[in-house]
Amino acid sequence: MHENHARRPARGRVLTMRRCDRAAPPAPPPPVLLRRMGRLDRWAFDRVAAAKLPGLEYVLPRVSRLADHGVLWFSIAGGLGLTRRASLRRAALRGSIAIAVASPVVNVIGKQAFRRKRPVVDLVPPIRIRWKLPTSHAFPSGHSASAAAFAMGIAMEAPRAVWGPVMATAGAVAFSRVYTGAHYPGDVLAGLGIGAATALGTRLVWPARPPVAHVTRTGTERVTVTDDGRGVIAVANVSSGGNAGEGGIHLPSRAERDLLVLERELPAAEVVRLEPDADVEKALTEAAARAQVLAVIGGDGTVNAGARAALRHRVPLLPVPGGTFDHFARALGVETVTDAIAAYRSGCLGRVDVAFVTPEVDGHGLDAELDSIFLNTASFGAYTELVDRRERLEGRLGKWPALAVAAVRTFRHSEPVEMLVDGEPRRVWLAFVGNCAYGSRGPAPTWREHLDDGQLDIRMVTAARRVPRLRALAAVMLGHLHLTPGYRHWEDGALELISKDGPLRLARDGEVSSLASAVRFGKRTGALAVFCPHAPPR
Numbered sequence: 337m338h339e340n341h342a343r344r345p346a347r348g349r350v351l352t353m354r355r356c357d358r359a360a361p362p363a364p365p366p367p368v369l370l371r372r373m374g375r376l377d378r379w380a381f382d383r384v385a386a387a388k389l390p391g392l393e394y395v396l397p398r399v400s401r402l403a404d405h406g407v408l409w410f411s412i413a414g415g416l417g418l419t420r421r422a423s424l425r426r427a428a429l430r431g432s433i434a435i436a437v438a439s440p441v442v443n444v445i446g447k448q449a450f451r452r453k454r455p456v457v458d459l460v461p462p463i464r465i466r467w468k469l470p471t472s473h474a475f476p477s478g479h480s481a482s483a484a485a486f487a488m489g490i491a492m493e494a495p496r497a498v499w500g501p502v503m504a505t506a507g508a509v510a511f512s513r514v515y516t517g518a519h520y521p522g523d524v525l526a527g528l529g530i531g532a533a534t535a536l537g538t539r540l541v542w543p544a545r546p547p548v549a550h551v552t553r554t555g556t557e558r559v560t561v562t563d564d565g566r567g568v569i570a571v572a573n574v575s576s577g578g579n580a581g582e583g584g585i586h587l588p589s590r591a592e593r594d595l596l597v598l599e600r601e602l603p604a605a606e607v608v609r610l611e612p613d614a615d616v617e618k619a620l621t622e623a624a625a626r627a628q629v630l631a632v633i634g635g636d637g638t639v640n641a642g643a644r645a646a647l648r649h650r651v652p653l654l655p656v657p658g659g660t661f662d663h664f665a666r667a668l669g670v671e672t673v674t675d676a677i678a679a680y681r682s683g684c685l686g687r688v689d690v691a692f693v694t695p696e697v698d699g700h701g702l703d704a705e706l707d708s709i710f711l712n713t714a715s716f717g718a719y720t721e722l723v724d725r726r727e728r729l730e731g732r733l734g735k736w737p738a739l740a741v742a743a744v745r746t747f748r749h750s751e752p753v754e755m756l757v758d759g760e761p762r763r764v765w766l767a768f769v770g771n772c773a774y775g776s777r778g779p780a781p782t783w784r785e786h787l788d789d790g791q792l793d794i795r796m797v798t799a800a801r802r803v804p805r806l807r808a809l810a811a812v813m814l815g816h817l818h819l820t821p822g823y824r825h826w827e828d829g830a831l832e833l834i835s836k837d838g839p840l841r842l843a844r845d846g847e848v849s850s851l852a853s854a855v856r857f858g859k860r861t862g863a864l865a866v867f868c869p870h871a872p873p874r
Contacts, residue, residue: 377522378455384514384521385459392515397464399505400512403479406435408509409486412502416494420590421671423493426545431489433542434535438485439478442530447473457517464516477519477527480510484531492535492544543775545783548669551686551868552788559652560628561683565602568680569627570595571620571642573610573634573658591633591658594673598633598656601677605631610638620645627651629680629867633673635659636712640845643690643864644706652865654680661846664711667784669869679867687862688787691771693842695852705860710844711771714857717753719766720843722746752799754836765822768795769857773827790861791827798822831857 402408409431416428452475457465483506491499510528513519519527560567572595599607608623610616616638624630624645631654632642639655639662646653656676657665668686670676692705693714715723725742752763770793772784799822833840835853842851 373522377520380521381455381514382459385457385517387515389515393461393464396508396512396515399508400479400516400518403483403509406439406482406486408505409435409482413486416490416498422666423495423545423547423671424498427490427493427498430493430535430538430542430544431486434485434489434531434538435482437537438481438531438534441534442476442478442481442527443472446476446526446530447478450475452520452523455517455520460517470518474519475523475526476530477510477513477523479513480519480524480527481531481534483507483509484528485535486531488532488535489538492539495547546775546785548869549667549772549784550786550788551668551688551866552862554685554687554865557652557685557865559683559685561681562604563681565598565605565680567628568602568605568631568654569608569623569629570598570602570605570631570633570656571608571610571623571638573616573632573638575610575612589658594633594656594658597673598631598677602680610634616641617644621648624649624651629654631656631676631680633658636661636663636845637847639664640709640711640847643711644709647690647706647709647864652685652867654867663713664845667787668866675869676867679869682867682869684868685865686787686868688864688866689772689790690860690863691769691792691857692860693769693844693851693855693857695855705858708844708851711864712845713771714769714842714844715767716840716842717764717766718746719768720841720848722766723843723846724848755840756832756834756836757796758832762796763799765797765799767797769793769831770795771859788862790829790859792829792831792857792859794824794826794828794831796824798824829859833857 399408413428413432416424419425451473454470454474487499487503487506490502494502510524513524514521572591574589574592574595595607595609598605606623606627608619610619620630620632620642624642627649628651630642630646630649630651632639633656634642636659638659639653642655643653654676655662655665655668655670656673657670658673662671665671665676668679668688670679688711690709690711691714692709694705694708722742725745726738729738729741752765755762755764757764770784772786772789773791773793774784833855837853839850839853840855842849842855
């Protein structure tokens with residue numbers, strides 16, 4: 337028994353030794369295609385490493401270093417954000433969002449999934465390796481992903497004069513990652529693909545805005561255009577876009593700054609300054625009566641009044657953005673006073689639609705329609721209350737914080753309006769009517785693809801018994817009004833409303849007024865002649 341017991345450990349040790357001596361199965365070789373791609377990748381890296389590009393040995397390493405942590409791209413975004421062009425600000429925001437998504441996808445997911453080693457830099461001249469090489473995994477390239485994400489985001493919103501240099505800079509950053517020995521070409525190509533896909537993916541939640549809305553160009557209408565602006569009468573609402581500094585110091589408004597530029601570029605143009613207490617309608621009507629071209633410097637409300645005067649006297653309108661939003665001018669592709677002057681000098685006229693809302697009575701004619709036109713939008717219900725509250729808070733809080741606070745307060749206290757919509761009884765909570773179809777989904781759409789489609793864009797939120805306040809508030813803030821219960825959206829050439837709660841309070845192009853309880857919306861297709869850029873600025 338003792339001998340048998342002593343033998344068992346020996347047999348156990350022999351079995352253990354046999355297990356240790358057993359060789360692990362060899363790892364399967366990579367597929368032939370991957371082996372060939374790897375060899376091609378290394379060959380391409382060696383060719384770049386051996387290349388001699390005079391001057392770039394000093395430039396590309398610094399460009400690569402400047403792009404560390406997105407410093408280069410966020411600096412460009414900050415510069416674009418300081419401009420007065422809405423398209424450049426949108427481009428900067430889209431590019432920054434794309435980087436914020438692409439960077440963790442590459443650095444947290446991609447690099448950890450593939451764990452590819454960095455290239456051996458024995459063939460790279462030391463002059464190119466001016467800083468310590470990164471120690472993280474190589475595939476895919478984070479610098480290249482950020483460069484492509486930002487450049488593609490800029491290209492979707494900005495004109496070619498801006499996105500062209502940004503694209504070239506992004507290409508230089510991507511090439512520098514191979515040139516300095518930080519990545520294989522395959523790493524860079526993968527990073528570029530991920531970055532571009534991320535930027536394009538932002539369109540799923542934030543559709544890209546077209547640079548210019550389509551306008552019917554007029555080939556037969558003629559207008560006298562002079563280099564010095566002779567025949568132009570410019571009416572400027574100098575209180576539009578105003579600002580005040582600390583201690584009550586007055587700062588020039590945007591309209592005042594634009595007027596200085598227009599006077600310098602078109603010295604023969606007659607200028608009419610509207611003071612805060614001036615009769616805007618009278619001044620514009622008198623100017624249009626003797627003008628060959630009526631230029632209007634101000635916000636959407638002032639441009640609306642200018643359009644009425646231009647229609648009455650059949651003169652072309654030159655809108656000059658000088659307000660806060662300037663939706664109509666920007667839809668034409670006119671974002672600055674420089675754009676407006678260039679549009680005038682090009683002599684390119686277009687015809688745009690004009691929408692109107694009139695009392696639903698027999699016998700009203702053109703004058704009644706002109707008194708109540710709108711170029712952008714008209715809204716009523718809780719929407720009007722929201723606009724009122726937002727405008728009161730905007731000066732202190734800014735646009736988006738003011739919208740959030742105004743939306744909460746409005747949806748907490750507002751009630752639906754009982755009315756007939758094209759003869760059907762509905763309880764309307766908020767409603768929006770646009771001059772031509774709008775492309776964005778939110779409660780206050782801001783861009784259009786056409787200014788000449790002959791349609792009204794009608795959006796309503798109706799309520800049955802219980803108003804879905806919390807869900808509607810979330811939908812408004814997220815820009816997805818179509819998710820709200822009771823949401824209706826259609827396009828038509830006319831709309832009839834009868835309010836059972838008395839006079840209808842309506843906001844037209846930002847100006848709030850009270851109308852009769854029964855009103856009719858309609859269109860005058862191609863009624864207004866406007867100056868517009870000769871070609872889209874892309």
